[in-house]
Amino acid sequence: MERKKVVVGMSGGVDSSVAAWLLKEQGYDVIGVTMQIWQEEDEQVQEENGGCCGLSAVDDARRVASSLGIPYYVMNFRKEFKEHVIDYFIDEYLHGRTPNPCIACNRYVKWESLLERSRRIGADYIATGHYARIEKLPNGRFSLRVSETGAKDQTYALYNLTQEQLSSTLMPVGSYTKDEIRKMAKELGLLVAEKPDSQDICFVPDGDYASFIEETTDAGSRPGNFVLSDGSVVGTHKGIIHYTVGQRKGLGLSMGHPVFVLEIRPDTNEIVVGTGEESLTRKVRARHINFMSVEDLPEKKRVFAKIRYNHKGAWCTAEKTGEDEILCIFDEPQRAVTPGQALVLYDGEYVLGGGTIVREE
Template sequence: MSGKKVVVGMSGGVDSSVAAWLLKKQGYDVIGVTMQIWQEEEQAVQEENGGCCGLSAVEDARKVAWELGIPYYVMNFRKEFKSHVMDYFVDEYVHGRTPNPCIACNRFVKWESLLKRSMDIGAEYIATGHYARVEQLPNGRYALRKSATAAKDQTYALYNLTQQQLSHTLMPVGDYTKEEIRAMAEEMNLPVAHKKDSQEICFIPDNDYAKFIEENAGHVPPEGDFVDMDGKVLGRHKGISHYTIGQRKGLNLSMGHPVFVAAIRPETNQVVIGNSDNIFTDTVRCTNLNWMAVDGLHGETMKVDAKIRYSHKGAGCQIKELEKGIVECVFEEPQRAPTPGQAVVFYSGDYVVGGGTIL
């Protein structure tokens, strides 16, 4: 691969820094780029909370690029980030769904926008510090393969990448454990060798989703009724954007036993409360499908392992297409709190088959 140009998305963290070093070592012509997506630079205090997009991220990435002897640029993606990530995040909560902003950011900003600009300047690939691997399968399709370390695997958050994007993507960190990556950074004396991993959502550093939604939504959902499974009113809620399926804390309902959010009904502005049994189901439906290892089900039923959230270990299920654009997943065992707006991702062994957005 000697001399092929690759743009590495550098967040200022240890993973992307080592990714750049590995690719340079492999003979690529490496260019470092930090994507400036934060809307107000003076709010870069988010860095203290582990954010990846503010001014100190730029400074750290610049130092690493200098250390590695590679060109480095900052590209402004604020407009794309606001449209595809922040506005989407607010809109989903307002409509009673629970979004996954990192999946949207990966698909539309870190890949779609960065890849286009990178190819415009003559690069053949983009690369990131994600813990995942890209492979071309015998059937010719590109698919993500789980990383060498299950503890850090990030394939769930990348399931929505297209075939074209995958064919121009390198993920060198996926072959290593986090400990090995930190050891490499130490060996190179990189200034970010011991930098902590980013946490929480980068544009909500204080983790107060409801406040962010109130400040950024044109219409904030009003207070409404908590109801039980039979529709009986139990009390008042603060607005549907404050809740997610499976939530137990912060309900302020004295029921004498543990209760959970079982459903959110934006059309009636109700939050449905149930017991633990009510938040388990063996059937999940999804839409907004993206296929990787296969190009669709074509009327067939397929056995896969599916993850319904990032931290989910995955569970066996059968998937089939009910109608064009909607897949039904029937799990072997009931799963806890599959949540509308979140992703369900299908795996065959270590490979991502595809995935979609839970209905």
Template sequence: MAEREKIVIGMSGGVDSSVAAWLLKEQGYDVIGVTMETWDGEATGEEGTCGLSAVSDAGRVADVLGIPHYTVDFRKEFRENVIETFMREYESGRTPNPCVVCNRKVKWEALLEKAEELGAGLVATGHYARILRLPNGRYALERAVNAAKDQTYALYRLTQDQLARTRMPLGAYSKDRVREMAEQAGLPVAHKPDSQEICFIPDQDYAAFIGRLRGSLPPEGDFVNLEGEKLGRHKGIVHYTVGQRKGLGIAFGIPMFVREIRSETNEVVLGTGDQVFSRTVFCRELSYMAEPGFSEPRRVWAKIRYSHKGAWATVRMLGEDLAECLFDEPVRAVTPGQAIVFYDGDLVLGGGTIIKSRD
């Protein structure tokens, strides 16, 4: 390119974003690294993987690459948009996906704001996904070539403007190849372990995390079966999620699973293995990507959680921001608060937040 185009990349201090920065520089971009301070262990004593050590590692990588590096303090925005939502959802009996919220409300807004400040028209990340401009003029995500690392599920809420101004250079590579490139480039994070599932809770004990920040947890209540009969006592609804079998603290002689969490009555509903399957899923907070919306029932490949391989379903609108997703075959452990994401092949059509399910 005759004049190098300026691009701001979010650098987490991990190998993925570091290699993405290297690739962009190799492609001729004028690369600027930005690290967002989002969580430093305030009130918990546990930094996680998105705090000060991330800033240090990203700075070391920037030095090796010879690119400028800035740090943006977004701890307040992260606390308000991600942490508070995470705790409030668990306290309401739902299981949230904080990465979905963080990507749209914190990471991209922070990057775009900093990019404008620095005179850059583009931003980039180290996510495993591909961005396409479709014949209808819309931008959409396409699954990464490396299906095992594909991250489109957590990115379905990105807006058209955000997609138009974003580059994701890792979408065509495997994780092994990314580590090889990190070694080739001499990056000090080439062998750094991948981050935890939820970056701000390194031990993955969600209930303990909420208890430390809130100072208390929701009270004990009753385990009940689908008929409402009491089965025993639970230790507080934040300790459970739909589909859970281990850690119930009660023996039945047969495997029992969490079927539903009723915050209004402080009850955790248990069922047998065949009772945690549902065919119909209702969702709201809809976002559209490849298409502007579904005016007619739409056949889709739908994922109800990040690790779900997906299944065939039909989506139809019940209102402006309410949809029903009818799966061809029952799916296990549909969890309110999680995202349901719709695909057409590798293309992301959109998605929403699960509110409830039925058999």
């Protein structure tokens, strides 16, 4: 019987390296691929930016592939990454929203583009080192199940994958803890066994999003007014790209009490600020919905939901309020509900679906 062929996205990190080994052990015909997405041609610039984009990632992945005895290639995805991730990231900030570029990268680059190219070379599946599990449910749909270890669950950033993508994907490390993965890498003698996890957004390694946008576009930062909910002006801001809803530090306002960003208004170039109590809300609305464990949400349903990657999650009642819109009413008020971030709904251990948070009109 012919072995199934799988293309493993190798970032040069320990998780994808062990994923490749696990799949080889399971009898798959494994091919390692690193996705070249950094926009700079200059080698020094690529190296400085590190992460999953730099040359060190390619070097590490190539060495791991060699030690595992699997073929290895570097594929150029610069065009797709610029269009679906960088351009989207900049546009969201300019419109007063806070994007999650990893979600866009997962859906449109790491899956859509990689899957298409992998099929061209005869692959049956693609695979990654994400901490999540994929299961086919009794209703026939594919869904993500939270990883074996809650401390390293990555389902939130993967909620937007389609049924076709899920059915063609393997995630072998989702059944292990991070410690177990590192232990395997050590026992295998992989040079990346102790390599630290990449924390930053790969194309903004210093975390200065505003400077990146200013250097990449002609948009610049246009100062404007900090205002209260009643419209009173209380100060001047540096430009909307420097702020995000829920932000408290770095506002430069002396109000005699903690002040939070409540809303960003790109049309008037105003930033609304207020008290911690004003930053709380029970209502969260989302659009651009992707359902996963269900085909649709026909009626009100009790779900557990997360409003950002590091949110611990909370109970709410979700209902569909439009063709492509859901509304969640949380049992307890949530702080810093941020337009542009993802609202992800869980039904037990499975991802029910999710969407992009929008501002309440």
